[in-house]
Amino acid sequence: MFVIDERSAETYLRDSRRMEPETKVRIERLAGGVSNEVLYVSFPGRPEGDFVLKQAREQLRVAAPWFCSVERIWREVEVLRICRKLLAAWPDRLRATTPAVLFEDRENYCFAMTAAPREHVLWKRQLLAGEADANIAAECGQLLGALHAASWGDQKIAERLDDRSVFDQLRLDPYYRYTASCLGSRTRAPSLREDPESAQHLHCLVDEVLQNRCCLVHADFSPKNLLVHSGGLLMVDFETGHYGDGAFDLGFFLSHLVLKTIFHRGAAEFLALPTAFLEAYSASVRSSVSVEEFKRLLARGMRNLAGCVWARVDGKSPVEYLTDPHQREEARMFAKAVFQRSPRDWDEAREFLLSVLRGGD
16 A cells, blocks of 8 residues: 655655646645544645545554554445435435545545535634534534434445444444443553443443444544535545444534533533534434434433543543543543433433533532
């Protein structure tokens, strides 16, 4: 495999005849991810030709040892194409889309896709800066609801995305199993208090996620992968996509909102984001999901919320912005409360968060 980075990308593009020899090009490395090399390719004076070049890496850029097969990049291409097709056929107007695949290079485990509009900004960046827009949260809910609803019970998609090994390697193992091991043994994390009960909840959560298969799951649906621009949202990063439990997407996304609420010390505008997201999600998905199925989905989503919150504090890939020890402990306390009390929906889980932020138990 030819290793592509910001120094070698131009050589790769010229040698593979993806661009003409005399064409001027600019290569920029895009930051934020830990599992791939992602490069922005632009051509001076020709902005409509910009694209993103992505190549898989076997070892992820985190402190703890973490490896995953580079073959996962072909799952990303497959999921990206399915998502794009589902969203294009969705009957309600969406201010959201995905990139289009331009080419794929099987020998070098890379592909290219259309770039986001130049004026885009990562929603994560806005959130960390203190900008909490409930309208964006609602658009995220509508987008995820559309993907879940359009694929709910679809056996053809289930067959195409049946393999969940990458999801296990990049999510279940480094998030739930690893965090459970830290909570269950002081030898793995001496600074972390032992909590066998919560460790058992995490192990059970792995089984629950694997037992439920109902729709297409993005499994990396988060503010860092939602690009905001004047036309709406662009959703990126599909390598963990599979057919499984939509509750993981709910918990994963909500965990980012909860952690940023803790980071901003319980600001009211941040507390409002999960509600706006879930109301829009519900409106999109309920046409394809029965009332009872939806209730069970939400309850499982709350358990995944607890698992993801704890994992992003003590798992293999902790969030970089929650450095205050007190705030990290608040995140743990919230996750523990959710595991112990099993809220049925966000309204109940929100009360646990408020109690923690007020200094309660």
